[in-house]
Amino acid sequence: MDRVALQAELVAALGADAVLTDPVSLRAYECDGLTGYRVVPACVVLPRDTAQVAAAVRVCARNGVPFVARGAGTGLSGGALPVADGVVISLQRLRAVVSVDPVNRRAVVEPGVTNLDISRAVAAHGLYFAPDPSSQQVCTIGGNVAENSGGAHCLKYGFTVHHIHEIEVVLPDGTVTTLGGPAPHQGGYDLLGAFIGSEGTLGIVTRITVKLLPRPAAVQTLVADFPSVEQAGDTVTAIVAAGIVPAAVEMMDALAIEAVEAAVSAGYSRDTAAALIVELDGPPAEVTAQFAEVERLCHEHGTTKVHVAPTPEARAAVWKGRKAAFAAVGRISPNYFVQDGVVPRTRLAEALTRIGELADEAGLRVANVFHAGDGNLHPLVLYSEARGEHERAEHLSSSIAELCVDLGGSLSGEHGIGTDKACSMPRQYDDADLATMTLLRRAFDPDDVCNPGKLLPTPRLCGERPGPHRPHPLEAAGLIERI
Structure with a gap:
């Protein structure tokens, strides 16, 4: 369809203030957090409600024009990459907390509400929204649904899919429907489960009913230093094997710690090979007993230092450092890829050793930051575009993702497949x-x-044989x- 005619039809359907056509404005939507892939769309629409989202989708469907939903643009797999002759449907104006039901522990929100703002909106009721991606201050719940995001506390509390009751969606033909329902279990096919994590390929979510949890009565957090990432990985396996399910178990290696301390001075040891963050929550007596066991296991596996966060402020500093890790790596490298793969916990040490070997073979550095409790690795491949290292870094990043599959894991734990790893799907x-x-x-x-x-x-992406x-x-x- 002619671009000018498409823009005119969208303006007629949504109004001039909801359609961006200026080339400079369109450049702001050319990529998500994976900046290595960039495409400028034909136009961007900014609907204000479900009806306008459906109207935009119907225009696209009627004319065979591809469209891509976009939230905050914090995704790291190229999932919100535009199509050159297509439309970006931005959901940033749909940002209302529609209702809060503290008795039934649920809230209804629009997709543009940030993850953290859900917890803020219900804090007065002693409730919170458990999934907590590192970007939770800026990432939106619509994107969390698209990618089935997790975060540091997914080990104990699960992923987005475990905290959604119901969603309102606009299907690719413009039909508005509801998946899921108010009851915890719905009969029939689990279309809600199919939609969550489908990366925007099945439709656009416009309203979400989320499950809320009560704040835990007690929380304790420690940071344990280890002389090697392998020892830290083995400690994670030992903690879970002991029957302890922490709220979170996170790990950072020396490179990641160097970046974090340069950026936010979180108080991590600069002279350690790896830091393990363990947080327990729940009833006070249980937390106290299990925390002592975790400390014992850390010492048994060779920790050189255990720092227990004595106050809520100290815990906040620990988590500020961990959640700043991705952005902080910009302090030590001009460019980097953020990878996302999963391996069985029992193979964490093996995976980290092999990642180090792959990095050495490529002549590049890798900073490791990950959700160690469930084996979700986030290796950051450091490189310099100016030195012509992009292609080598991209290959190393893909090799790490495929290594995870070879070790019995998965290509993605929460960032999604998107554009970045679509060609690796046949590996899994x-x-x-x-x-x-x-x-x-x-x-x-x-x-x-x-x-x-x-x-x-697809053939376009992966060089498969084209033709009939x-x-x-x-x-x-x-x-x-x-x-």
């Missing part, structure tokens, strides 16, 4: 798996206009059908 899933995912996607979006080119490998459709063996056997 076979043809039948990918074909089934494609059938589900096509059931929602038969015309491939909803965030195309993301999540699943060749039936999958399961399709030829009559076991599946093409929609």
Whole structure:
């Protein structure tokens, strides 16, 4: 469709103040947090409510124009990367906390509300929203739903999918519907579960009913230093094997600590190879007993120092450092890739050793920051664009993600596949798996206009053989059908 005609139709549907066409303004939407991929869209729309989101989607669907939903743009997998002739539908104006129900421990919010603002809105009731990505001050709940984000406390409390009752969504043809419901369990197919984590490929969420939790009665946090990342990794395995489920277990290596201390002076030891952050919460007697056991296990595995945060302010400083880690790495490297993979806890030490070997082979540095409790690694590949290291760094980053699969893990724990890792999906899933995912996607979006080119490998992205459709063996056997 002609770009000018598309812009005019969107202005007619939403109003001139809701459509951005200025080339300078459009550049602000050319990428998300993965800045290595950039595409300027044809236009950006800024709807104010569900009706306007649906109107924009209907314009796109009617004209076969691809569209991409966007929240705060903090994603790290290229999931909000625009399409050159397509439309970005920004949800930043949908930022109301619609209602709070403290009795039933739930709240209804719009997708542009930040993750942390949900907890702030319900704090007076002694409640909070448990998922806490490191970017929770700026990332939005709509993006959390799209990526099924977790955060530091996902070990004990789970991911976004475990804290959502119901969502209102606009499907790729402009239909508005509801998935899930007020009851904790719904009969029939779990379409809510399918939608959460679908990375914006099945529709756009416009209203979310979140589950709230009561604030824990007691919280204790420690930071333990170790002479090697392997020893710190083995300590994590020992803690969980002892039957203790901490609220959070995080780890940073020496490079990450160097960056954090330069940025926010959180109080970590600069002369240690690795720091393990362990937080326990719950009933006071239980926390006290388990905390003593965690300290014992840290000493048993060779810790050189244990610092217990004595006050809420001290705990806040510990977490300020951990959550600043990604941004802080800019202090020690002009450019970096943030990777996101998962390995079994029992293979943490092996994974870290192998990542170090891959980095040495590539002649690059890797800073490790991760949710150690559930094996969710966030290696940061440091490089210099000016020295021509981009391609080498990108290859190393992909190799680390695929290493996680080879060790029995996953390509992503919470950042998503997006554009960044779509070509690696066949490393984790076979043809039948990918074909089934494609059938589900096509059931929602038969015309491939909803965030195309993301999540699943395509010829355009991955160099697969182009040309006419060749039936999958399961399709030829009559076991599946093409929609």
